[in-house]
Amino acid sequence: QSVLTQPPSASGTPGQRVTISCSGSSSNIGSNYLYWYQQLPGSAPKLLIYVNNQRPSGVPDRFSGSKSGTSASLAISGLRSEDEADYYCASWDDSLNGVVFGGGTKLTVL
Amino acid sequence: EVKLLESGGGLVQPGGSLRLSCAASGFTFSTYAMSWVRQGPGKGLEWVSTISGSGSSTYYADSEKGRFTISRDISNNTLYLQMNSLRAEDTAVYFCAKGRLGMPFDYWGQGTLVTVSS
Numbered sequence: 001q002s003v004l005t006q007p008p009s010a011s012g013t014p015g016q017r018v019t020i021s022c023s024g025s026s027s028n029i030g031s032n033y034l035y036w037y038q039q040l041p042g043s044a045p046k047l048l049i050y051v052n053n054q055r056p057s058g059v060p061d062r063f064s065g066s067k068s069g070t071s072a073s074l075a076i077s078g079l080r081s082e083d084e085a086d087y088y089c090a091s092w093d094d095s096l097n098g099v100v101f102g103g104g105t106k107l108t109v110l
Numbered sequence: 111e112v113k114l115l116e117s118g119g120g121l122v123q124p125g126g127s128l129r130l131s132c133a134a135s136g137f138t139f140s141t142y143a144m145s146w147v148r149q150g151p152g153k154g155l156e157w158v159s160t161i162s163g164s165g166s167s168t169y170y171a172d173s174e175k176g177r178f179t180i181s182r183d184i185s186n187n188t189l190y191l192q193m194n195s196l197r198a199e200d201t202a203v204y205f206c207a208k209g210r211l212g213m214p215f216d217y218w219g220q221g222t223l224v225t226v227s228s
Contacts (some may be wrong), residue, residue: 002154035214037155044205044218045155056216088155090214097169099145099157099214 003028004089006102013110017077020105022089023070028100030070032092036063039086039104048087049074076107084109112136112217114206119222126196126226132189132206132219139187140164143211146180146191148202149221158204159191162211196226 005023012018024030034052037045047056049065052072064075076083089102118130132144146158159180160169168180179192189206203223207215 033213039155044220046218047216050214050216090155092212092214096171098160098171099147101155101157104154 002103003093003100004091004102006089006105008103009106009108011108011110012079014079014081016079017075018079018107020074020087022072022102024091025070027095028091028093029067029072031094034065034067034072035090036065036074037088037090039088045088079109081109083107112208114208114217114219116204116206116219116222119204119224121225121227122196123228124197124226127194128196128224130191130193130204130222134187134189137208140184142208144182144189145207145209145215147205147207150202198226200224201226
């Protein structure tokens with residue numbers, strides 16, 4: 001059971017906009033930054049969004065993040081086949097004194 | 111360019127020990143916290159342990175406390191994870207990751223596979 005809650009799956013057709021939610025509590029998302037990672041099959045996770053809504057250089061602006069209270073979401077617009085991957089949210093947890101992850105959302109591009 | 115290269119994984123019997131290493135380059139190693147994160151077969155990401163830039167502070171997930179020890183050699187830009195009393199449920203790909211204390215990670219290594227089985 002993951003500390004942060006994500007839907008196990010999401011899907012969309014090419015060109016569509018998809019959102020993935022991530023919910024937590026006051027000890028993690030509510031008081032710390034939220035990060036998002038993309039993990040392609042057989043690969044290491046890659047940073048997609050940091051500090052709630054910032055994109056590292058090289059990440060397309062089709063990816064955007066937002067946070068409100070103890071919840072956050074990742075939006076992917078103009079969906080492409082190469083976006084098919086697992087997506088994880090993560091935050092520091094003040095009670096556990098460590099990083100907590102969501103269980104991951106498998107995105108399928110139909 | 112930041113590079114993190116893990117090594118030391120392999121097959122070990124239940125109750126055995128293993129030491130993982132992560133060679134870091136491309137950044138000032140002593141400035142950043144370093145962590146280990148694992149991913150069991152077909153499972154999600156699980157934080158294991160974090161060490162501060164100086165090495166003076168360490169943090170562990172509850173399931174690893176007392177069995178795993180994180181350390182770093184600043185002179186050699188290398189991160190370590192000593193794993194003792196290994197169990198079947200420790201079977202996973204272990205990633206090293208770079209970040210700052212109190213935050214998740216910005217770079218990840220490619221991982222090293224640890225299999226605990228008789």
